[in-house]
Amino acid sequence: MSAEAASPSHWLAYPLGLARRSPTFVVGLGIVLFFLGLALLAPVIAPFNPTQSFSYEVLQAPGGRFFFGSDGNGMDVLSRVIHGSRYAFGIAVPAGLIMVGIGMPLGLLAGYKGGWLDEALLRTLDVLRAFPTIILALAVVAATGQSLVSMVVVIGLLDSPIFARVVRAEVLTLRSSTFVKAAIAVGNPSWRVMWVHILPNAILGATAQLPMRMAWAVRISATLAFIGVGIQAPTPEWGAMIRQGAEYVITGEWWVALFPGLALMTLVLGFNLLGDGLTDLLDPKRRGVGK
Amino acid sequence: MGEKGALIAKFLLVRVAVSVPVILGIVFLTFMLIRVGGQDPVAMLAGPMADEAMLTALRAQLQLDQPLLLQFANYLFRLVQGDLGVSWQGGIPVWGEILHLFPATLELVLLSVGLAALIGVPIGLRAATHPNGWFDQLSRFGSLAGFSMPTYWMGLMAILVFFYILRWAPPPMGRLSMEVVAPTVVTGSLLLDCILAGNWQALGSALAHLALPVACFTLLAAAPMIKQSRAILIEIMNSDYVRYARANGFSKATIRKMALRNAATPLLTFLGMELTSLLAAAALVEYIFSLSGLGQWGLNAILLGDFAVVQGYVLTLALFSVFIFMVIDLIVMLLEPRR
DSSP states (O other): OOHHHHSTTSTTHHHHHHHHHOHHHHHHHHHHHHHHHHHHHHHHHOSSOTTOOOTTSTTOOSBTTBTTOBOTTSOBHHHHHHHHHHHHHHHHHHHHHHHHHHHHHHHHHHHHHOHHHHHHHHHHHHHHHHSOHHHHHHHHHHHHOSOHHHHHHHHHHHHHHHHHHHHHHHHHHHHTSHHHHHHHHTTOOHHHIIIIIIHHHHHHHHHTHHHHHHHHHHHHHHHHHHHTSSSOTTSOOHHHHHHHHHHHHTTTOTHHHHHHHHHHHHHHHHHHHHHHHHHHHHOGGGGOOOO | OHHHHHHHHHHHHHHHHHHHHHHHHHHHHHHHHHHSSSOOHHHHHHOTTOOHHHHHHHHHHTTTTSOHHHHHHHHHHHHHTTOOOBOTTTOOBHHHHHHHHHHHHHHHHHHHHHHHHHHHHHHHHHHHHSTTSHHHHHHHHHHHHHHHSOHHHHHHHHIIIIIIISOOSOOSSSSSOTTSOOOOOSSSOHHHHHHHHTOHHHHHHHHHHHHHHHHHHHHHHHHHHHHHHHHHHHHHHTSHHHHHHHHTTOOHHHHHHHHHHHHHHHHHHHHHHHHHHHHHHHHHHHHHHTOOOHHHHHHHHHHHTOHHHHHHHHHHHHHHHHHHHHHHHHHHHHHOOOO
C-alpha cells in the first residue's frame, strides 16, 4: 500500500483502511456483493435457461458446452447455480426483514419494560434452545405447505426471538446509562425514550448480527430443500440441486452436487465473514488484548 | 459433606421442577405442529387406492377424528404411564425403538464432540493468546468456513473422495459390512458390543463405517468450539483480575494457568450446548451415511407423518438436553467456590 493511497484525501483511503482494520469484513462484503450481482444479472449471465432440458445430453461432464456439466435432466448446472443465488437472496432478505421487524420491537420492549414480556421472551428462548431448530423448521414447513412464501415466513419467525435477545441485551446495558436517565428525568414518555434515545444506540450492535442470521436462513432453507421439504427439484435452488446430485455421487457424476454446494458454502461463508467483521469493527472489546 | 448433599438435592429438585413446564411446552408444541395440517398420515398409510370411506375408517381407528385437545389429553395420560405409543409405519412400540437406537446415535455424537473438543479447544486457546496474529486469523477463517459448510454436502463430498475415488472407505450403507456377523446387542453401541463380544472383525468393520461420519461431524462440531474457546479466553485475559495479576508482575505462565482455570466453567457450559444441538444435527449425518440411528428414524418419521415417532424423537432430544444442562450446571456449581 503506497503512502499516497493511505493519505486521507485519497478516495481509496477509507476502503483501504477498512481492509486493514478488518480483512474479514471486506472479504465477506466482496463475496456477498458478488452473489448479489449474480442474482440480479442471472438471466443475462447464465448461458442457458436453468430449467431448459437437453434430453440427449444428460449427465455430461464439465467442459465443452456445459461449463459445470449437466444434471440428470440434461439441465446446465452452471446456469442453475447462477439462478440459485436468486433463491438464496429471495429467502435471506425477506426473512431478515421479518426477523428485524418482529425481533427489534420485541427485544426493545422486553429489555426496557421487563416484566411478563421479558419473562415470556426468555422462556420462549428456553424452549427454542431445547428444541432442535431444524426439526422445528421441518415440522413447521411441512405443516404450512411447501411454498416459498411460507418458508420465508417460518424462517423469519423462528429466528426473530434470537434477534430479539440480541437487542434486549443491548437495551439492558443502555437502560442504566446516564443519557437515558437524563432523558427520562426531563419527562420524555417511555415510547420516546425507547425509540428515539435507546434504539439508535442499540441498533448498531444488533445490525452486526443480521448477516449471521441471514447466513443461517440461507443454510436452513437449503437444508430443508435437501431433505425434500420446501422447494422442490426442477427449481434451481442449491439445496434441491444437491439433493438431485446426491444419487450420482456414488456413481461418480460428482459435478451435479459439487457446484451448488460450493456456491452455498461460499455465500454462507460470505455472510458469516461480513457479520464477524462488522462485530469486530463495532465492538472494540473483541479486537483482542492490547499489547 | 451433609451440607453439600443437601445443596445438591435442593438444586436437582428445583431444576426438575423448572424443567417440567419446558418439557410440557415442547411436547405440546410438537403435538400441535405435526397435527395442524401438513403430512396427512392417513392418506399415506392407506395408499393411493383408498376411497373416502376407508380414509374415514382409518382416521377413526387412529383416533385422529377426535378434537385436538382430547387427543392431547389422551397422549399425556398414556405418556405419564410410560407409554409413548406405536409407530404407524412399522407397528413397533416407540419406547423400545428409542432404547434401541439412542445408544447408536450417542456413540456417534460423543465420539465427534470428544474429538472436536480435543482439536477445537487448544486451537481456540492458542489463537486467544496471540489475538490478530497469523494463527488467530487462520483459525478464525477455518472456523467460519467449517461453520458455513453444509453437513450433508460435506458428507457427500467425503463419500465421493474416500469411497468413489480413493476406495478407502466402505460403501456408505449401514453400520457393518454385509459379510460381517454382528455381535449380540448388549449396550446398543456397536463399538462397545464388538469389544464385549471380542469380535475384532466386526469392530474393524464398524470403525471403518464410522470413520467418515465421525470425521465430518467432528469438523462441524470443532468450528464453533474454536470460536467460543477463543472468545472465552480473550474475555478472561481482558478482565480486571488478570490485569491486576499482570500489574503485580506474575509470570506469563502463572497468568495463563489462572486464566485457563477460569475458562473451564464457561467452556463446560458451551460443551453442553454443543452436545444437545449435535444430537439433533446427527439426523443429517445418519441420513447421508445410512447409519439408521435415532436421528434418521426421527427424520423419516417427520417426512412420513408418523406422529408417535416424531413425538418420541423430539421428547428424547428435549429430555437429553435438559439432563445434560442439569449435569453441567451441577458440575459448575460444585466447581465454583463462590456462593
